[in-house]
Amino acid sequence: MIHALRGMKDLIFDDARRYEYIIQTLSRIARNYGFEYIETPILEETRLFKRSVGESSDIVGKEMYQFTDKGGNDVCLRPEGTAGVVRAFVQAKLDRQQGQKYRFFYHGPMFRYERPQKGRLREFHQFGVESFGEKSVEEDFTLIVMLAEIFEALGIRTRVKINSLGCTVCMPPYRQRLVGYLEAIAQELCPDCQRRIATNPIRVLDCKNEQCQNLLEEAPKLSQELCEECDRDFTRLQKLLTDAGIAYEVDTHLVRGLDYYSGAAFEFVSDEIGAQSAVAGGGRYDRLVEFLEGRPTPGVGFAIGIERIMELVRMPQERREGWYLGAMTPEALDRLLPLARQLRRSHRVVVEYAPKGLKAHLKGADKANARYCAVIGEEELSKEHIWIKDLEAREEKTVPLKELEEIEAQ
Numbered sequence: 001m002i003h004a005l006r007g008m009k010d011l012i013f014d015d016a017r018r019y020e021y022i023i024q025t026l027s028r029i030a031r032n033y034g035f036e037y038i039e040t041p042i043l044e045e046t047r048l049f050k051r052s053v054g055e056s057s058d059i060v061g062k063e064m065y066q067f068t069d070k071g072g073n074d075v076c077l078r079p080e081g082t083a084g085v086v087r088a089f090v091q092a093k094l095d096r097q098q099g100q101k102y103r104f105f106y107h108g109p110m111f112r113y114e115r116p117q118k119g120r121l122r123e124f125h126q127f128g129v130e131s132f133g134e135k136s137v138e139e140d141f142t143l144i145v146m147l148a149e150i151f152e153a154l155g156i157r158t159r160v161k162i163n164s165l166g167c168t169v170c171m172p173p174y175r176q177r178l179v180g181y182l183e184a185i186a187q188e189l190c191p192d193c194q195r196r197i198a199t200n201p202i203r204v205l206d207c208k209n210e211q212c213q214n215l216l217e218e219a220p221k222l223s224q225e226l227c228e229e230c231d232r233d234f235t236r237l238q239k240l241l242t243d244a245g246i247a248y249e250v251d252t253h254l255v256r257g258l259d260y261y262s263g264a265a266f267e268f269v270s271d272e273i274g275a276q277s278a279v280a281g282g283g284r285y286d287r288l289v290e291f292l293e294g295r296p297t298p299g300v301g302f303a304i305g306i307e308r309i310m311e312l313v314r315m316p317q318e319r320r321e322g323w324y325l326g327a328m329t330p331e332a333l334d335r336l337l338p339l340a341r342q343l344r345r346s347h348r349v350v351v352e353y354a355p356k357g358l359k360a361h362l363k364g365a366d367k368a369n370a371r372y373c374a375v376i377g378e379e380e381l382s383k384e385h386i387w388i389k390d391l392e393a394r395e396e397k398t399v400p401l402k403e404l405e406e407i408e409a410q
């Protein structure tokens, strides 16, 4: 038997229903916040991710599904959605419409060659949003509010962590001070962190190693060294969240694993799903459009990991829906087929093609989760009638076929 690849999963039955429900709910909320749907290719040029997510990130450095295609192009399966949306934004020349705001949402598979474990897959799905052209911190606030609303709608309890990653004014001197601090304790850090001092010192802050974390307690904190503008924005973001009644923690070690961030960064975590607790992450990326050769345009966005929230989602009670049509004779089936076509214009209809007795059809209707079981036997056919049972109200009746052909959506 051929199995799905390690770290990749089928979505089937309950998982598929949950996935569909999540996407529908999130799409509705995203539209309410003024976002519109965008779809970008799953395969992109490798250099797109090198330039945006960053060569020193684990995602690009270690985890890409990268290969040379038959035309000799260096390509890879997207590890995340932001880079592709920004590329599409620049390609559509939307960066030239200065002053305009563009808000997009997307969902689909992402690929990272990580070590699979609970909550960490090699193919996983994200629902994300990206907002372009809005520099105000109110937009950062709105995206956090939106995430809070999303998790509330899905019945999921989360904690909100925020941080500021500064800008080109305050980040470089901070990085230098941090490197000075890290070099002094380098001997005691884990090998990964030792390597990162030179490649990506900021990432050292969110190392999961306990000894590293203890050593980092005294490390300089960017939140205390922000420039005036970043500090003003970060303070305002906190005030807006407090006023809106959204509880948050400032986590000075929240740095995110992608290099394109600046300014506000945030993560939503769940305490109910084990070690891989981040259910959503995002932040500002005011320089990313430039990195991809567009005109400077501020941006901010987030992505939710669908698999991580799947089992936490409180689903609405499933209700019986639509019709099950069955025939007791081959002639009756011939009469059912045009009826099914008619009903399907506005109803869910499942047709059983094999002629069977009433009891077997009722069983079939129950299994198909239909609200109505409608059956035509020899006698009904001769009178142009059909027998119907409402499986919810537990009532049955025989009506002229014509009546059924004319029913309105209910």
Ligand code: HAM
Residues within 6 Å of the ligand: 079, 080, 081, 082, 083, 112, 114, 119, 120, 121, 122, 123, 124, 125, 126, 128, 129, 130, 257, 258, 278, 279, 280, 281, 282, 283, 300, 301, 302, 303, 304, 305, 306, 307, 308
């Ligand atoms: P990210 O934090 O790398 O951000 O991913 C967002 C979410 O995707 C995570 O919080 C997690 O729930 C889920 N996720 C990540 N890796 C895996 C995995 N291997 N298996 C299962 N779930 C996973 C981004 O991707 C950014 N593009 C978010 C963003 C959008 N920032 C601005 N705009």
